[in-house]
Amino acid sequence: MVTGANGFLAQHLCVFLAGKGFNVLAVSKGARRIPADVLINYTSIELTDVSSVQEYIQKSAPQVIIHVAAMSKPDECEFDQAACILNNVTATETLLNAAKSKSIHFIYLSTDFIFGENGPHAENDLPNPLNFYGASKLMAETRVKELADYYTIVRPVFIYGKHWEGMRPSFIQWVAQNLRSGKSIKVVSDQLRTPTYVEDICWGILAIIQLKKEGIYHLAGKDICSPYSMALTVANVLKLDASLIEEVNSDCFPEPVKRSKKSGLKIDKAIQELNYNPLSFEEGVRNSF
Numbered sequence: 001m002v003t004g005a006n007g008f009l010a011q012h013l014c015v016f017l018a019g020k021g022f023n024v025l026a027v028s029k030g031a032r033r034i035p036a037d038v039l040i041n042y043t044s045i046e047l048t049d050v051s052s053v054q055e056y057i058q059k060s061a062p063q064v065i066i067h068v069a070a071m072s073k074p075d076e077c078e079f080d081q082a083a084c085i086l087n088n089v090t091a092t093e094t095l096l097n098a099a100k101s102k103s104i105h106f107i108y109l110s111t112d113f114i115f116g117e118n119g120p121h122a123e124n125d126l127p128n129p130l131n132f133y134g135a136s137k138l139m140a141e142t143r144v145k146e147l148a149d150y151y152t153i154v155r156p157v158f159i160y161g162k163h164w165e166g167m168r169p170s171f172i173q174w175v176a177q178n179l180r181s182g183k184s185i186k187v188v189s190d191q192l193r194t195p196t197y198v199e200d201i202c203w204g205i206l207a208i209i210q211l212k213k214e215g216i217y218h219l220a221g222k223d224i225c226s227p228y229s230m231a232l233t234v235a236n237v238l239k240l241d242a243s244l245i246e247e248v249n250s251d252c253f254p255e256p257v258k259r260s261k262k263s264g265l266k267i268d269k270a271i272q273e274l275n276y277n278p279l280s281f282e283e284g285v286r287n288s289f
């Protein structure tokens with residue numbers, strides 16, 4: 001069972017797992033946006049509705065729940081904190097309670113935003129979220145640890161990859177779209193991340209399911225990049241005009257939400273235990289277009 005199935009990561013995950021022969025139970029709030037030719041069982045469910053969630057899990061009896069659904073935009077979470085708690089924490093609790101004592105492997109998609117500055121961080125570093133989104137994801141992690149029969153927490157960073165109709169574009173598509181139409185863009189160079197190619201997360205999750213791995217795994221990219229350097233890579237790979245990319249620092253965008261300057265995640269544990277082998281950022285971009 002994959003929640004948030006219409007979202008960027010979960011659409012990729014559904015396509016990937018269906019392609020590996022899994023019987024994928026895809027659930028999301030809205031009408032199906034996963035391409036019609038992908039063989040999955042789609043159901044529209046509001047995860048904050050306790051009785052629908054209980055009924056669905058009782059009836060469909062999943063062996064694994066991959067809980068990807070979230071209110072995932074930090075700005076929206078900051079402005080509507082009650083909705084953020086409802087969608088990110090209460091909905092996670094509802095799923096966990098419905099799954100309780102059914103021996104379901106619960107895989108929760110968290111984020112590097114549970115940490116503060118001084119990344120890249122390892123799995124057991126001390127969390128210190130800088131904004132409400134990060135705090136809500138950390139609260140959900142705690143509930144997963146308390147309530148799941150057995151669990152894995154997966155933390156990716158700045159996800160990018162292929163885009164198709166019905167899916168929101170990731171950062172690299174935004175860069176490509178602007179440069180292709182000759183528009184200049186301002187991109188920050190004073191924030192560091194370890195951007196994650198979406199298919200690498202899919203392979204990591206497959207290994208977690210097959211090896212029945214529990215605990216926390218960072219599934220991120222292997223390169224440390226700033227959004228500015230990522231934008232330059234997109235321009236170089238697609239042979240677009242890099243002079244349209246203006247390097248700025250974060251003071252240029254007075255953001256309502258505090259974000260870490262130096263984030264990113266260490267992936268040594270996943271490499272050792274899951275045989276995780278992520279692409280470089282450049283390879284990921286090449287595969288995304």
Ligand SMILES: NC(=O)c1ccc[n+]([C@@H]2O[C@H](COP(=O)([O-])OP(=O)(O)OC[C@H]3O[C@@H](n4cnc5c(N)ncnc54)[C@H](OP(=O)(O)O)[C@@H]3O)[C@@H](O)[C@H]2O)c1
Nearest residue numbers: 004006007008009028029030047069070072111156158159
């Ligand atoms: N994107 C990143 O760079 C990034 C980085 C680190 C971690 N993450 C984490 O990875 C996960 C996936 O991120 P994403 O960017 O792929 O997310 P996304 O595109 O925003 O998709 C999230 C999906 O969750 C569904 N959803 C939200 N609330 C729901 C509810 N109450 N009931 C049912 N469905 C609900 C929505 O479905 P509908 O469209 O059907 O309404 C939405 O499509 C999230 O947990 C996020 O916190 C993301």
